[in-house]
Amino acid sequence: MADVSITATSKPRAAASGQASSEAAPTAGEPYFDLIELLFFAYRDFVGDPDEVLAKLGFGRAHHRVLHFVNRNPGMKVADLLDILKITKQSLGRVLKQLIDEGYVVQKEGARDRRQRLLYVSPAGEALAMKLAALQTARISRVLAELGPGGREAARRFLAGMIEAEDRDHVLRLIARADSLVERERASARDDNP
Amino acid sequence: MADVSITATSKPRAAASGQASSEAAPTAGEPYFDLIELLFFAYRDFVGDPDEVLAKLGFGRAHHRVLHFVNRNPGMKVADLLDILKITKQSLGRVLKQLIDEGYVVQKEGARDRRQRLLYVSPAGEALAMKLAALQTARISRVLAELGPGGREAARRFLAGMIEAEDRDHVLRLIARADSLVERERASARDDNP
């Protein structure tokens, strides 16, 4: 990003302290412009790293989301994915088909319910998903190292709070369950006694 | 979001503690899946509030971004906006034209350089921009109230750290400068002695 020089009304002043001038809390309805804009820029760079890798494979952000959640929730149903991503079946169908055709995702018929097409990542799919997660983790790690102890918990609480109240518990459960799911998958890969 | 029940490998276990099981720090390259996913869900809900309002006006997220930055940086050049949004002139042209045609943004010829078309929000544009910012601020306010003192600064440091290092200083300057710009605009609207 080049310098953005506002020419019309710009006059020399205390501009550019480097750290956005802080702690003038938006008491009477003053918008939190700083956090609004930081969230915009932070999110863009956060998804930017994976985007570059994906573009080389002919994939986009939509493929990333599908691959990510399937990797995190092996054996999930198509309907679960639709629910998490909040997109339509048709939209999911297109990207899912590409991921399957190119061997990153596989479907298995449900054992109890044979209508279901349970979703799993292939070894290549897991490798890609983990590569993308590693890129994002690297960015996060750098930040948390700068923030020191408590930074992770603070970030987590802020972000969790930003989630729509109605969905928040579901999301937190999803994250917790996925953690234990992946752990269980690994255990049963080492040793067939989950 | 409905319940997402993973049927294939799911067995009863310590799932769903409500608060994602914490503080098992990703030491040896363990991805920060929790923060990755929280960022995804938080951002989606963060932009979701404005999206609803915008949809009723026939606008999309692209219009929001343009309107937001013009509101925050009155008198900015088209080139500045291209630089912030990192999109092409043609993409910007389409949404900018709509915002101008519908009276939310106005252009004025630059005084020093008459090639420039400096961008300003109209009163209607400012009202809309502030309405959208208020929605996002309401969400943020609720979170910060839950987090207690220091929450805002922690969130700001986390988000600022997530921005690409190369751009970070520019963004922080942009935010700081916009704060003082808006303040100055208001002062000169009250009293013609900036």
Add this chain to the structure above:
DNA sequence: GCCATTAGGTCAGGTATGTTGACATATTTC
């Protein structure tokens, strides 16, 4: 066993937002 429901897939067509590339016009700068 019949039938409604469910899980999933697919066709057809439309919108929003982005892209490249090529030009055009006015203005400033050297």
Add this chain to the structure above:
DNA sequence: GAAATATGTCAACATACCTGACCTAATGGC
């Protein structure tokens, strides 16, 4: 006067969404 700059525009295209309609196969209630 020529080169560079700020902006706008035309044309064509790609992606990622959407709505609506319709299909198959399997399940489950009765």
